[in-house]
Amino acid sequence: MASMAEELEIKLSLEPDILVQAHSWLSAQPEAEEGSTKSLINCYYDTPGAELNQQHAALRVRQAGDQYIQTLKTRGDFVDGAHRRQEWEWPVTGPTLSPGLLADTPLGERVNLARLTSVFETNFTRQVIMLDDGEAVIECALDDGFIAAGGQQKPLHEVEFELVSGDPKRLLVWAQRLARACPVFLNLVSKAEQGYQLAGLAVSELTAAENTGTKANGEDDLDRFLKRLSNAWLEQGRVSLEGLDIQVLAAQAEAYGLGQAFAEVIDALAERQPVQALLGKPELGQCQLGLLAYRAGLSLSA
Structure with a gap:
């Protein structure tokens, strides 16, 4: 039986030594408690025409030890630096995809499930640290590994802050502190978009013609x-930088104490x-997160 939830997380990429x-x-x-360390093998599936990626969905089967989980995620929204998306999960008995489980999801009527095939893998070691600061409980996952597609590999070094409970703004607070x-x-x-790009199947909003002057709704x-x-x-x-009001962003950075860095x-x-x-320099991430x-409305001391 599927469990469906809404996921909210901030993802940071880092250099390997960092x-x-x-x-x-x-x-x-002092708010941290060391959690588990697991090796995760993740196989992602799509049709030969990348129909799932065109609908901003990602489908994988994850192996963690002797357990297997089939997961479907939507791309969702970007809110205050965090990804917000829907997620369906099913425990399965092995590494093989079970297409029938997708029948009652939004993909059931949109995609020919019989054409699903493996397209890339994301394999990494995940170290978990739980953060409980009294305002939120956050799972912090440190992922170290690689993405593989078509005989190629790409390194993967990430920290993810995922909200378990409490105030969503604490994700941004902790990302800033780091x-x-x-x-x-x-x-x-x-990770899925990186895999699609490596597999030559990228169909992403991020890789569309974003450098035009057109603004999406609410952006x-x-x-x-x-x-x-x-x-x-x-x-x-x-x-x-064409079409961006850099002076407005610079003024906001200055107001937040990041004028020189910006x-x-x-x-x-x-x-x-x-x-x-x-x-490898601190200014970029500090400016991204500081502007958010x-x-x-978060204070400098948050």
Whole structure:
């Protein structure tokens, strides 16, 4: 029987050596309790025409030890730096996909389930640290591994803050705290989107023609700036600042005590430096998360 829930999480990408630093810092916090460490093998499925990805859905079977879980996720919304999406889960008896379980989900009538086949894997070790600060309970997962598709591999080093209960804004608070301790990159690109890109099947809003001046409903310049950063990270390219009101973002950064850091980030991007060149520096992640915190009304001391 399926369990359906709403998932809310903030995802940060880190350089490999910084992931070790992040683990040390998180473990040392008085609100932290060390959790489990597991090796996770995740096989993602789609049709040859990538019909699931076109509908911004991701389907996988995960092996953790001798347990297998089949999961379907929607892409959902981006809210204050966090992904919010629906998720269905079923325990299954082995690594093989069970298409019949999808019949009662939104995919049941939209996709030819008989055409589903494996397209890529995301395999990593996950270390869990639980955070309970009295206002929220957060599961912090540190993932270290790789994505594999078509004989190619791409490294995977991430920290995910997922809300278990309490105030959703605490996700942003904790992500900011980590960004002050070590360099991070707020990444809007999911593991599944990275896998599709490696498999040559990317059909993502992030990789669409986002560098035009068109704004999606409800998006502001910060949302568009963050999407462009993530898109450039995925494509290992450069970020266009065209059509963005950088002066407004600079004023917000200044009001939040990040004026100099934001100026350094914008100068680097204006000089056409790739996002990858900024990943080892603290300014990028601090500005991403600080601007979101300013918009959310969080104080500097949060």
